[in-house]
Amino acid sequence: MNGPPPSAFPTFGGTKGEQADALTIVSLTVSYRSRGREREVLQDVTLRVKRGETYGLVGESGCGKSTAALAVLRYLPRNGRVKAGRISIGGRDVAALDADALLGMRASAVSMVYQDPGRALNPSLTIAHQVSEAFEVTGVSADDALARTADMLKRVRIASPERVMESYPHQLSGGMQQRVVIAMALACNPELLILDEPTTGLDATVEAEVLDLIVQLRAEIGMAVLLSATTSP
Numbered sequence: 003m004n005g006p007p008p009s010a011f012p013t014f015g016g017t018k019g020e021q022a023d024a025l026t027i028v029s030l031t032v033s034y035r036s037r038g039r040e041r042e043v044l045q046d047v048t049l050r051v052k053r054g055e056t057y058g059l060v061g062e063s064g065c066g067k068s069t070a071a072l073a074v075l076r077y078l079p080r081n082g083r084v085k086a087g088r089i090s091i092g093g094r095d096v097a098a099l100d101a102d103a104l105l106g107m108r109a110s111a112v113s114m115v116y117q118d119p120g121r122a123l124n125p126s127l128t129i130a131h132q133v134s135e136a137f138e139v140t141g142v143s144a145d146d147a148l149a150r151t152a153d154m155l156k157r158v159r160i161a162s163p164e165r166v167m168e169s170y171p172h173q174l175s176g177g178m179q180q181r182v183v184i185a186m187a188l189a190c191n192p193e194l195l196i197l198d199e200p201t202t203g204l205d206a207t208v209e210a211e212v213l214d215l216i217v218q219l220r221a222e223i224g225m226a227v228l229l230s231a232t233t234s235p
């Protein structure tokens with residue numbers, strides 16, 4: 003997969019602060035090692051997501067969309083490796099972050115919604131439990147976290163948050179699960195939200211609703227969004 007050329011070639015260093023892009027990827031090459039062989043699945047990918055902008059990463063299955071999303075937050079599996087290129091979030095070079103700074107960035111600046119919403123939710127915990135945990139890690143009290151959970155579920159247009167909070171994931175539809183996962187991702191008030199195929203597995207009507215919701219939330223919250231979607235080959 004090769005990204006489109008950026009409108010202006012991204013620069014590193016000296017761009018911290020207000021002007022820095024939400025995300026810059028320059029000449030990224032990622033490989034996976036399996037059965038003793040290394041295979042490059044991303045080659046020389048460059049893209050730039052400005053603050054508050056939505057950027058769509060579109061390509062056929064297997065072209066490396068999830069790999070790119072995982073590389074941004076250094077979540078690649080152990081057999082995956084960034085061979086070349088640079089990634090910066092808000093002007094900070096991701097490769098240069100130490101463990102604490104990386105955790106801090108994942109907890110505050112960037113959120114990721116993984117490809118399968120069902121897997122992002124723990125089947126044995128109520129929605130209230132798991133969404134409020136996402137608020138508690140930001141340092142608020144348990145009571146406050148529950149109140150914020152109800153608010154956030156309303157923000158993602160869940161009509162009856164109290165009922166949903168008492169539910170377990172399997173009691174919700176796929177579209178509702180996706181809204182819950184988005185609510186969790188927004189708990190840290192991210193500057194960059196990465197959504198890896200947020201509508202896969204949803205029917206066309208629900209897909210349109212979720213995409214519409216993402217557009218509205220982006221406008222309300224002002225975060226940048228990196229969104230991936232699959233095209234048929």
Ligand SMILES: Nc1ncnc2c1ncn2[C@@H]1O[C@H](COP(=O)(O)OP(=O)(O)OP(=O)(O)O)[C@@H](O)[C@H]1O
Nearest residue numbers: 034036043062063064065066067068069070079232
């Ligand atoms: N852990 C892994 N080990 C080895 N190869 C992998 C691994 N994960 C992905 N790949 C390979 O890397 C390539 C890119 O995979 P990736 O999951 O990033 O694609 P994708 O664009 O997200 O696909 P999809 O639209 O199906 O989700 C594929 O050829 C895939 O088989």
Ligand SMILES: [Mg+2]
Nearest residue numbers: 067068069117
């Ligand atoms: Mg994928």
